[in-house]
Amino acid sequence: xxxxxxxxxxxxxxxxxxxxxxxxxxxxxxxxxxxxxxxxxxxxxxxxxxxxxxxxxxxxxxxxxxxxxxxxxxxxxxxxxxxxxxxxxxxxxxxxxxxxxxxxxxxxxxxxxxxxxxxxxxxxxxxxxxxxxxxxxxxxxxxxxxxxxxxxxxxxxxxxxxxxxxxxxxxxxxxxxxxxxxxxxxxxxxxxxxxxxxxxxxxxxxxxxxxxxxxxxxxxxxxxxxxxxxxxxxxxxxxxxxxxxxxxxxxxxxxxxxxxxxxxxxxxxxxxxxxxxxxxxxxxxxxxxxxxxxxxxxxxxxxxxxxxxxxxxxxxxxxxxxxxxxxxxxxxxxxxxxxxxxxxxxxxxxxxxxxxxxxxxxxxxxxxxxxxxxxxxxxxxxxxxxxxxxxxxxxxxxxxxxxxxxxxxxxxxxxxxxxxxxxxxxxxxxxxxxxxxxxxxx
Numbered sequence: 001x002x003x004x005x006x007x008x009x010x011x012x013x014x015x016x017x018x019x020x021x022x023x024x025x026x027x028x029x030x031x032x033x034x035x036x037x038x039x040x041x042x043x044x045x046x047x048x049x050x051x052x053x054x055x056x057x058x059x060x061x062x063x064x065x066x067x068x069x070x071x072x073x074x075x076x077x078x079x080x081x082x083x084x085x086x087x088x089x090x091x092x093x094x095x096x097x098x099x100x101x102x103x104x105x106x107x108x109x110x111x112x113x114x115x116x117x118x119x120x121x122x123x124x125x126x127x128x129x130x131x132x133x134x135x136x137x138x139x140x141x142x143x144x145x146x147x148x149x150x151x152x153x154x155x156x157x158x159x160x161x162x163x164x165x166x167x168x169x170x171x172x173x174x175x176x177x178x179x180x181x182x183x184x185x186x187x188x189x190x191x192x193x194x195x196x197x198x199x200x201x202x203x204x205x206x207x208x209x210x211x212x213x214x215x216x217x218x219x220x221x222x223x224x225x226x227x228x229x230x231x232x233x234x235x236x237x238x239x240x241x242x243x244x245x246x247x248x249x250x251x252x253x254x255x256x257x258x259x260x261x262x263x264x265x266x267x268x269x270x271x272x273x274x275x276x277x278x279x280x281x282x283x284x285x286x287x288x289x290x291x292x293x294x295x296x297x298x299x300x301x302x303x304x305x306x307x308x309x310x311x312x313x314x315x316x317x318x319x320x321x322x323x324x325x326x327x328x329x330x331x332x333x334x335x336x337x338x339x340x341x342x343x344x345x346x347x348x349x350x351x352x353x354x355x356x357x358x359x360x361x362x363x364x365x366x367x368x369x370x371x372x373x374x375x376x377x378x379x380x381x382x383x384x385x386x387x388x389x390x391x392x393x394x395x396x397x398x399x400x401x402x403x404x405x406x407x408x409x410x411x412x413x414x415x416x417x418x419x420x421x422x423x424x425x426x427x428x429x430x431x432x433x434x435x436x437x438x439x440x441x442x
Contacts, residue, residue, distance in 0.1 A: 099130045103176040106183025107135035108144035114338035120157040132162035136172040169210035177216045184225025194430040201422040204231040208238030222248045230415040232376040237423040249361025251378040253340035254278040258288040258318045277380040278359040280408025287404040288318040351385040357392045375412045
């Protein structure tokens with residue numbers, strides 16, 4: 001789940017969002033063809049940079065507008081998203097909801113290439129929710145971001161009302177209500193796990209500061225870039241004005257994989273599997289909980305009598321599924337990761353079915369399970385569909401489950417000590433017990 005299009009160096013340039021003669025596009029319109037030309041900025045102040053796609057083809061030929069004070073007060077419009085429509089009027093006639101702003105980092109990567117089209121189609125937020133996509137990349141990936149925006153244009157999604165692209169999180173994250181943080185540096189040959197924690201931690205510390213400065217005060221943040229649990233902790237620690245409860249580390253793909261394996265073993269379709277929890281870290285210490293899971297409403301251990309398989313083969317298959325996929329496919333999971341991000345979002349905007357729950361890596365302070373405070377740990381959650389969640393209290397523990405949860409807890413506490421310099425908690429000290437990073441992160 002890593003996308004190599006984010007750098008840790010400071011942002012130095014992008015395209016402008018507001019008007020200026022130096023940075024204005026040259027637009028020529030005729031009855032048969034629309035031509036858009038972009039001019040590159042000579043590296044102005046990065047805080048004033050962003051590239052916005054907001055216009056639609058107008059059938060009336062028009063010359064390039066001369067900049068006036070009135071024109072300067074309006075946002076620049078490029079492409080098919082900046083058009084003549086009146087969204088407020090359309091809301092009145094179509095009963096559409098208020099436009100929602102969603103930011104995606106690592107937007108030029110493979111995971112985003114699958115996810116963005118799910119978001120634009122209405123699959124996550126529904127058929128009456130217009131959406132604005134704000135795509136964050138690096139200077140190196142900027143041309144690819146333009147290509148992504150072109151594909152979104154060509155897909156003709158009626159709910160997609162605005163697309164902007166940029167490399168400055170302080171611009172891209174402005175007023176966003178959802179932030180999907182996918183971009184992260186992949187683990188290179190010979191790189192120690194502590195080094196990856198430090199490098200990616202710096203990315204998420206900066207993004208946390210940007211969210212704290214400019215995002216909606218109730219923004220929901222889903223961290224995908226690995227190691228996602230500790231990256232989520234770093235991000236929330238750098239965003240003190242946003243509720244810590246609003247930050248999630250993605251463990252939904254692990255939950256989906258566990259449901260698949262249980263369904264295969266029991267000979268049922270996967271929708272018969274419920275109450276599946278992934279406890280702990282998104283690493284090989286994660287704990288797929290077969291004790292509380294159900295198949296057709298019956299406890300898994302009563303349906304699958306082979307308890308040795310559950311404790312050994314099932315658990316290992318879920319923990320190492322990503323590595324097996326890489327061996328078969330030659331690349332890490334992208335499409336299934338995108339599906340799991342969409343699933344995680346839908347779990348927060350759709351009421352949880354009665355008696356069921358879902359997994360998410362969330363802040364542990366105040367948890368009812370006795371898990372260490374002040375880390376991000378995957379636990380069972382329920383939602384009323386308002387974007388918020390509550391932790392499930394009616395779960396059962398046995399010695400096997402508690403022992404494995406403790407191991408994942410110890411790993412996350414060690415990771416926390418290793419990034420203390422990024423969370424404002426003093427000098428970092430790395431005493432990681434062993435290398436339990438998932439194969440896809442290497």
